[in-house]
Amino acid sequence: MALLELRGISKRFGGLQALAGVSLELEDGMIASLIGPNGAGKTTLFNTLTGLYRPDEGEIHFQQRSLLGMNPDKITAAGISRTFQNIRLFSHMTVLENVLVGMHSRLKTSLPGILLRSTGFHIQENEARRRAMELIDLTSLSGREHEWAHQLSYGEQRRLEIARALAAAPQLLLLDEPTAGMNTTEAQALMTLFRKLIGNYVKAILLIEHNMRVVMGISDRVHVLDYGEKIAEGHPDEVRHDPRVIEAYLGQGIWSGNA
Amino acid sequence: MNSKLATLGLCAYIAVSCLVAFFFPQSVLAFLSVEASLLLLYYVAAPRRVKIFLGALVLVVLLPVLGSVNGYYLEVAIQIGIYVALALGLNIVVGFVGLLNLGFVAFYAIDAYLWAIFGSPQANAFIPGGLFPLSPNWFFVFLLLSIVIGALTGALLGLPVLRLRGDYLAIVTLGFAEVVRALVNNLDKPVNLTNGPRGISPISKPPLFFQPLLEFFGLHVTEAKLYPLYFYFLILVLVCTIILVTRRLENSRIGRAWKAIREDEIAAAAMGVPVVRMKLLGFAVGASFASAVGVLFAAKQVFINPESFTFMESIGVLAMVILGGMGSIPGAILGATGVTILNLQLLKGMSLWLNGLRQSGAELTIPLLGSYSLSQLPAQFEPAKYERMVFGLILILMMIFRPQGVLPPTRERKQ
Numbered sequence: 001m002a003l004l005e006l007r008g009i010s011k012r013f014g015g016l017q018a019l020a021g022v023s024l025e026l027e028d029g030m031i032a033s034l035i036g037p038n039g040a041g042k043t044t045l046f047n048t049l050t051g052l053y054r055p056d057e058g059e060i061h062f063q064q065r066s067l068l069g070m071n072p073d074k075i076t077a078a079g080i081s082r083t084f085q086n087i088r089l090f091s092h093m094t095v096l097e098n099v100l101v102g103m104h105s106r107l108k109t110s111l112p113g114i115l116l117r118s119t120g121f122h123i124q125e126n127e128a129r130r131r132a133m134e135l136i137d138l139t140s141l142s143g144r145e146h147e148w149a150h151q152l153s154y155g156e157q158r159r160l161e162i163a164r165a166l167a168a169a170p171q172l173l174l175l176d177e178p179t180a181g182m183n184t185t186e187a188q189a190l191m192t193l194f195r196k197l198i199g200n201y202v203k204a205i206l207l208i209e210h211n212m213r214v215v216m217g218i219s220d221r222v223h224v225l226d227y228g229e230k231i232a233e234g235h236p237d238e239v240r241h242d243p244r245v246i247e248a249y250l251g252q253g254i255w256s257g258n259a
Numbered sequence: 260m261n262s263k264l265a266t267l268g269l270c271a272y273i274a275v276s277c278l279v280a281f282f283f284p285q286s287v288l289a290f291l292s293v294e295a296s297l298l299l300l301y302y303v304a305a306p307r308r309v310k311i312f313l314g315a316l317v318l319v320v321l322l323p324v325l326g327s328v329n330g331y332y333l334e335v336a337i338q339i340g341i342y343v344a345l346a347l348g349l350n351i352v353v354g355f356v357g358l359l360n361l362g363f364v365a366f367y368a369i370d371a372y373l374w375a376i377f378g379s380p381q382a383n384a385f386i387p388g389g390l391f392p393l394s395p396n397w398f399f400v401f402l403l404l405s406i407v408i409g410a411l412t413g414a415l416l417g418l419p420v421l422r423l424r425g426d427y428l429a430i431v432t433l434g435f436a437e438v439v440r441a442l443v444n445n446l447d448k449p450v451n452l453t454n455g456p457r458g459i460s461p462i463s464k465p466p467l468f469f470q471p472l473l474e475f476f477g478l479h480v481t482e483a484k485l486y487p488l489y490f491y492f493l494i495l496v497l498v499c500t501i502i503l504v505t506r507r508l509e510n511s512r513i514g515r516a517w518k519a520i521r522e523d524e525i526a527a528a529a530m531g532v533p534v535v536r537m538k539l540l541g542f543a544v545g546a547s548f549a550s551a552v553g554v555l556f557a558a559k560q561v562f563i564n565p566e567s568f569t570f571m572e573s574i575g576v577l578a579m580v581i582l583g584g585m586g587s588i589p590g591a592i593l594g595a596t597g598v599t600i601l602n603l604q605l606l607k608g609m610s611l612w613l614n615g616l617r618q619s620g621a622e623l624t625i626p627l628l629g630s631y632s633l634s635q636l637p638a639q640f641e642p643a644k645y646e647r648m649v650f651g652l653i654l655i656l657m658m659i660f661r662p663q664g665v666l667p668p669t670r671e672r673k674q
Contacts, residue, residue: 050529051528052528052529071528072525073531073532073533076529081529082529084529088523088526089522090518090519090523090526092518092522092586093518093519093522097515100512101518103531104512104515104531106531111513111540114508114513115507115508117507121511146670147670148670164530
């Protein structure tokens with residue numbers, strides 16, 4: 001049974017058909033990539049999936065449960081969390097606080113409990129901090145936990161976004177261009193991290209990526225979008241030889257130079 | 260060693276400033292130095308326990324003693340307390356959740372009127388039976404009630420408007436405050452609820468339930484002396500409670516969610532923060548603080564009218580929060596204290612001094628220009644007349660040189 005199942009998702013903004021009947025399935029334990037030229041609807045699909053947009057048509061099932069009409073926070077609580085293409089950290093909060101916000105849906109202390117500082121509150125808060133530190137460690141940010149998020153370097157900010165997304169203890173992690181602007185070494189390190197996450201922290205990852213080395217190196221499955229339509233799907237090797245994909249996105253020469 | 264020295268210095272400073280203020284009860288400077296001791300306490304690197312003890316000593320023992328020498332000091336302290344509580348409430352909405360509220364005084368007004376109407380004969384105008392004013396014992400019931408009502412009005416205002424953002428929200432809150440003011444101004448007909456612009460008086464004061472205890476210890480204090488002290492301690496307890504509640508909320512998932520919404524609403528939602536619910540909670544908590552102070556304010560003033568709740572009040576409290584440092588509890592406290600002292604003591608003190616100079620008829624001799632009799636100093640020079648201007652100048656200078664406020668939020672330090 002698929003972890004995530006999208007069926008016929010369409011989204012229109014005025015005269016622009018951003019998504020046209022996109023279907024997609026994601027299995028447990030899988031890393032899948034979403035590729036396509038700019039404006040193909042990749043981020044729109046993420047926004048639809050996380051409840052920021054409501055799809056005009058189609059169904060979204062996550063663990064056999066429909067996500068249609070749910071607010072973003074409910075979807076996060078249900079087990080999907082994401083990062084953003086243009087980094088959206090809480091700049092004037094510390095690294096640790098950023099990760100702790102990610103845990104909001106997992107912390108349950110009530111208002112009286114918080115005001116009276118109940119034992120439950122202390123237990124939860126300590127556990128949350130412990131787990132936050134673990135995630136900060138995992139994303140190689142140890143030692144920076146008390147710095148403001150805006151003081152981090154670009155690469156560190158990208159990693160903090162991943163740590164924050166993981167804090168919500170998701171089953172499915174959505175990464176929007178996680179290696180954008182990174183050099184080869186940094187991208188390699190992230191790929192290693194993603195493999196480590198599967199099975200340990202999340203059940204599956206869906207990523208949007210333009211870096212073909214990352215896409216081809218890590219994906220179990222690649223989905224290609226163009227003008228809001230899915231034009232191809234398959235194993236990385238199949239997709240890279242698909243004539244429609246080459247025409248729409250990859251271009252002829254892309255593999256000769258650096259693959 | 261260093262901290263011992265600091266502790267010793269602090270104690271010496273507090274002792275000297277209090278002695279000076281005690282023996283020169285008319286000196287504004289002496290009292291200012293007592294107030295400054297609290298600021299010093301915040302900055303000096305003394306052990307936490309020492310700081311809390313000394314702070315409590317100043318607030319619970321020394322200030323009331325000084326206040327019984329010069330009653331005006333207590334009045335200043337009570338005013339400071341009221342504005343600190345209001346600033347802390349607004350700080351939650353503006354500083355933590357990041358929603359610009361230009362009508363915060365509305366919540367303060369609603370609950371001030373709540374006690375004013377039922378704690379005075381005013382309610383007889385629309386509830387027959389001559390039951391009013393309610394006995395002073397009801398004051399505490401109304402204080403608790405006001406917290407609930409404040410939270411409810413806060414949430415009720417929040418519900419329709421929280422979909423608005425930034426400027427739009429600010430305009431709606433401004434409108435709300437004006438509506439509240441217009442209502443209290445005009446609800447004297449057809450049924451006389453608020454007595455309109457004439458205001459309500461006399462409003463019952465809280466009960467002196469501890470008087471038998473004082474008598475028992477052989478203390479005979481006249482009511483005129485007792486009430487200022489009583490209000491001082493009431494507001495002190497209220498402010499301490501508010502600080503405690505705010506601190507606990509700040510260091511919890513709720514406070515973190517508020518700040519996350521302030522920083523980036525969409526990212527907060529995507530991280531699992533129920534944005535609307537958290538915003539409503541912020542509005543409700545902030546409003547409940549203002550409401551509790553409102554009840555206290557009505558009881559202290561004995562007389563209230565719509566003039567006490569103008570737009571300038573809202574702006575004043577907002578300025579306190581901004582000057583102190585948005586999103587910072589010490590900042591809000593310092594901002595409220597600083598601005599209140601500036602208005603009540605510094606500018607007025609300067610006016611008095613200038614008046615004194617004028618009346619002394621001294622001559623000011625400037626070389627080459629001749630002499631100038633100070634008695635000719637025009638009355639327009641009185642600093643009290645420039646209250647708003649000086650205040651405005653301070654705001655402008657602050658925004659240019661320290662836009663984050665005097666005490667901006669700090670981050671947790673490494674253990």
